Amino acid sequence: MDLFGxxxxxxxxxxxxxLAMKVASLPSDSPRAVDDVRFLLRLLNLATPAAAxxxxxxxxxxxxxxxxxxxxxxxxxx
Numbered sequence: 001m002d003l004f005g006x007x008x009x010x011x012x013x014x015x016x017x018x019l020a021m022k023v024a025s026l027p028s029d030s031p032r033a034v035d036d037v038r039f040l041l042r043l044l045n046l047a048t049p050a051a052a053x054x055x056x057x058x059x060x061x062x063x064x065x066x067x068x069x070x071x072x073x074x075x076x077x078x
Contacts, residue, residue, distance in 0.1 A: 015040055015043050015044055016044065016055050016058065016059070017059055018040055019037065019040040019041070019044065019052070019055060019056060020055070020056045020058070020059035020060045021059070021060075022036050022037050022040060023037060023052075023056050023060070023065060023066075023069050023072075023073070024056075024059075024060045024064060024065055024066070024069075025066075026066055026068070026069055026072060027066075028066070028068045034072060034076070037072070037073075037076060038076050041076060041077065046077070047077060048077055049070065049073040049074050049077050052073050052077065053070070053073065
């Protein structure tokens with residue numbers, strides 16, 4: 001896209017990457033962030049915490065996820 005003579009590139013990350021980044025930076029008290037994770041889980045047709053963790057671990061090591069991430073995934077996918 002050109003804007004005022006400047007060439008601007010747009011980047012949309014793959015949904016798997018977006019999910020990994022959302023979960024890795026997930027605050028424990030943000031309903032909006034949880035809604036984003038819920039949307040991405042549905043978009044990717046992930047039905048179990050294990051399946052979600054498998055996708056997320058392609059981008060972020062489990063040890064770098066916030067401690068509450070597994071609980072939130074279980075809650076969203078129960």
